[in-house]
Amino acid sequence: MTIVEGLPSNLAVEAGDIDRELSRRQAGYGRGERMQIEKDEVEILSGVRFGKTMGGPVAMLLRNLDWPNWRGKMAQTGDGAGIEPLDTARPGHADLGGVLKYDHHDVRAVLERASARETAARVMAGAVAKRFLRELGVAIAGHVLSIGEFHVPPALEGSFDAAASSEGKPLRMADAGTEERVARWIDKVKEAGTTAGGVVEVVAKGVPPGLGSYVAWDRRLDGRFGQALMSIPAIKGVEIGGGVSLSSLPGSDVHDEVFPGPGPGEPLLGKHALPFHRVTNRAGGLEGGMTNGAPVVVRAAMKPIPTQSLPLRTIRIGKWEPTTAHRERSDVCAVPAASVVAEAMVAIVLADAFLEKFGGDAMRDLLYNYSGYLRRICGE
Ligand SMILES: Cc1cc2nc3c(=O)[nH]c(=O)nc-3n(C[C@H](O)[C@H](O)[C@H](O)COP(=O)(O)O)c2cc1C
Numbered sequence: 001m002t003i004v005e006g007l008p009s010n011l012a013v014e015a016g017d018i019d020r021e022l023s024r025r026q027a028g029y030g031r032g033e034r035m036q037i038e039k040d041e042v043e044i045l046s047g048v049r050f051g052k053t054m055g056g057p058v059a060m061l062l063r064n065l066d067w068p069n070w071r072g073k074m075a076q077t078g079d080g081a082g083i084e085p086l087d088t089a090r091p092g093h094a095d096l097g098g099v100l101k102y103d104h105h106d107v108r109a110v111l112e113r114a115s116a117r118e119t120a121a122r123v124m125a126g127a128v129a130k131r132f133l134r135e136l137g138v139a140i141a142g143h144v145l146s147i148g149e150f151h152v153p154p155a156l157e158g159s160f161d162a163a164a165s166s167e168g169k170p171l172r173m174a175d176a177g178t179e180e181r182v183a184r185w186i187d188k189v190k191e192a193g194t195t196a197g198g199v200v201e202v203v204a205k206g207v208p209p210g211l212g213s214y215v216a217w218d219r220r221l222d223g224r225f226g227q228a229l230m231s232i233p234a235i236k237g238v239e240i241g242g243g244v245s246l247s248s249l250p251g252s253d254v255h256d257e258v259f260p261g262p263g264p265g266e267p268l269l270g271k272h273a274l275p276f277h278r279v280t281n282r283a284g285g286l287e288g289g290m291t292n293g294a295p296v297v298v299r300a301a302m303k304p305i306p307t308q309s310l311p312l313r314t315i316r317i318g319k320w321e322p323t324t325a326h327r328e329r330s331d332v333c334a335v336p337a338a339s340v341v342a343e344a345m346v347a348i349v350l351a352d353a354f355l356e357k358f359g360g361d362a363m364r365d366l367l368y369n370y371s372g373y374l375r376r377i378c379g380e
Pocket of ligand 1: 094115232234235303307330332337338
């Protein structure tokens with residue numbers, strides 16, 4: 001269940017939009033058997049009338065079609081007699097910390113809730129946020145920059161068009177040659193009984209300057225992107241723009257100089273064009289915790305999936321004897337799916353920042369406030 005609260009009224013919300021995002025998350029070369037069991041389809045339960053929000057929370061339900069297969073082992077009633085506890089902890093997953101923290105003896109009590117199945121809920125909320133942003137002229141696209149040691153050519157980094165061109169590709173990579181090599185490598189990784197990670201990138205264009213703030217640490221938008229992206233399971237690094245690579249360069253090669261006039265980019269919203277432009281975007285569209293009018297570019301690095309078909313060494317919980325981890329149905333590589341989840345998180349953070357700045361109970365008020373702001377900053 002996902003509940004999206006704080007949406008203005010008269011925003012179009014369609015199940016088709018949400019289902020499309022859910023099926024994007026389920027696709028990708030290297031996903032596991034679970035994706036065949038679950039064909040995700042949302043049920044919108046509240047907050048929408050005649051296809052539009054009414055101003056109240058929008059509740060969305062996504063059924064877990066795998067649940068009937070677990071009725072016995074995960075029963076809500078009874079004492080669990082006869083159910084063999086799963087007492088091995090997978091290195092890299094929540095199993096060990098989860099049983100200790102919540103006082104369980106059976107890892108099953110941890111692993112469904114800790115599963116990245118929860119990212120479907122993020123994608124549902126993200127679909128609504130994307131729809132909201134589309135009304136404001138913002139477009140979001142994500143793609144995979146690398147899997148294992150295979151990178152797309154550097155020219156494709158930071159490009160909205162490259163990210164958008166990865167749509168429908170099996171690994172969400174904008175370069176067909178790299179994708180082919182990666183697919184062959186994933187097959188080998190699978191054969192070897194192990195898993196793969198990689199780096200995803202999300203680009204948002206049409207974002208005005210001034211979202212977020214420098215006045216308090218928790219309002220800095222770069223920090224909010226960091227938290228949102230880092231909270232995706234298996235994401236272990238987040239970068240804004242040039243990120244870590246900027247630290248080894250002189251400032252003159254890092255900061256994006258500002259030039260007068262609107263420049264070659266598309267106008268922000270309809271006819272509004274900013275009175276300045278830049279030719280580089282190493283800052284990834286963020287300076288001082290605020291958007292700066294350039295496209296927002298964020299990256300997230302995903303570690304390889306913890307569940308291995310050739311299991312790693314671990315301990316038996318309670319007895320603390322050496323053993324090997326259990327093999328749960330699992331993905332070999334979920335980096336393409338992570339790029340869809342990362343898009344959702346970027347959309348949620350941006351939608352929040354728009355609502356914070358332009359407020360309004362109804363879409364009409366918000367659009368009016370937004371166009372007033374654009375008229376002011378564009379000097380109209
Ligand atoms: C889209 C997606 C799919 C994932 N699929 C699996 C999977 O099939 N098996 C698995 O062990 N981990 C999978 N993971 C990663 C785990 O959920 C994650 O490593 C685990 O929850 C521990 O959290 P941490 O890696 O952030 O420490 C997936 C992650 C994402 C984002």
